[in-house]
Amino acid sequence: MGCKFVGIPQEIHNLLKLFAKKTQISLSIDKIKHFCLHRIIAVGKQDPVILLYAFGGYSYQTRVTRFYSQIPISNIVAELNKFWHDVKTTINQIDPDWLLPEGLGTFQEVPPLLTAQPLLIGSKVMPSLAELNKLTGRLASPFSTANKAMVQQSIDALINYHNHYVTYTAMMLLAATGYRAVRNPLPLLSLFLPHYHCMVISDKDDEDFTNTRIVAVGSILAQQLNYYQNHIEKLCNLIIILKPELGEHIHSAIDKLRIALLNSFGENQTLLKSVKNNVKLPGPLFELQMKQDSLQCIAISPKTLKARLKGFKFPINFGRHVLRSYLLKKQLPSELINFQLGHWSTGEAALGDYSSFELNEAINLLTPIIDEMLQEQGWQALPTLLV
Structure with a gap:
């Protein structure tokens, strides 16, 4: 999580371009990022630092809090899944048959290879x-x-x-x-x-x-x-x-x-x-x-x-x-x-x-x-x- 995989941004860009041709709806990676951040802030049930730890980048809302938070990656995965299921619940109020695209809401933690301890991300000055x-x-x-x-x-x-x-x-x-x-x-x-x-x-x-x-x-x-x-x-x-x-x-x-x-x-x-x-x-x-x-x-x-x-x-x-x-x-x-x-x-x-x-x-x-x-x-x- 938070790693940059070469080629993935371009593949997403191509997918969104194809989507725009079929639906006449223009989307971009930045628009999706902003939607996720602003929805989290507006709903208020989750912390924006979750998105920062998951995908990297910078936001004004996490400029300070990212230094004071330490979260197990398993918790980040659970929060991301919860976020997309909440989105689905909101959309289903208008379209009851709408389903999440494959992969959204089913994120999984990559099993640790070398240790049985939970993988943590965030603050480096956290005592156990x-x-x-x-x-x-x-x-x-x-x-x-x-x-x-x-x-x-x-x-x-x-x-x-x-x-x-x-x-x-x-x-x-x-x-x-x-x-x-x-x-x-x-x-x-x-x-x-x-x-x-x-x-x-x-x-x-x-x-x-x-x-x-x-x-x-x-x-x-x-x-x-x-x-x-x-x-x-x-x-x-x-x-x-x-x-x-x-x-x-x-x-x-x-x-x-x-x-x-x-x-x-x-x-x-x-x-x-x-x-x-x-x-x-x-x-x-x-x-x-x-x-x-x-x-x-x-x-x-x-x-x-x-x-x-x-x-x-x-x-x-x-x-x-x-x-x-x-x-x-x-x-x-x-x-x-x-x-x-x-x-x-x-x-x-x-x-x-x-x-x-x-x-x-x-x-x-x-x-x-x-x-x-x-x-x-x-x-x-x-x-x-x-x-």
Whole structure:
């Protein structure tokens, strides 16, 4: 699939030319390609990346999504067959006796010659499920041996425990939401809206927040974020005795949750900009480090996470690749997938002024599937020992 066979385009051209003479209907390879792409987009049940992986070429709609999707070839074959059978169903509403031309709707996967593993096409930075299980086990392992009394009485043990806990929470956040690998993710706790099972994300933006979006948040991540908020509230009380100004920062990060609920829209925009771009004082996701006998607060970033995952060969934004591929596997409409990943094109913004996108319905469809994915990968909400 995707290979170019010498002579086939010319044979198709000759066939379409003969067809035009008999029927007076002019067709071309490009017209057929455009029909397939535009029908997939209009119907919304399949993702245009299927056509790209099957036949190659370029389309504006897949310029980004092709890099974040990995699909077994067997799934592509099944999707192509489904596409043509749907076309047949539509035509049969007008002409009940019409049949698909021979070969359409009966595509078959070429059996792999050298391996029993399924043939995959697409993203090259997709961990396998076994690698993801290994990663989550590795991230959670420090908590199985942590001692509550030691953590609350020793500053070194407290720093070590907190850094493991924030790394676990941050990596779950990236995996469950499709967050890009950015410095200071979730700059305000108030961006998480547990009552609505969603979160506001600003991970690829200009000053006007053009690409700010809402994403669905499943129950596992929601519980972990609640645990983390409890964690830093208790951490604040323990730290403030040793480092008053640092404890005050942690208290401020928590207090901004209350402030944001009272602010006006304009005040919250200013608040988000000040926190998101503040190098010295990060948001609620931070590491603690001792530097020259001074306890310091360092914002979570791709660099700090990579340092915690030594030996892990995939980039920190692997979660976007895994999430999109999983949603494709579950055959969700491309509109829902692009909503979660922020992959919409101009005029397709789910929350645009003239959009008819139903936010609550989308969240209700996405959250159980995201929870299922996290469970398969081994994620679970872990309460803090500090409470």
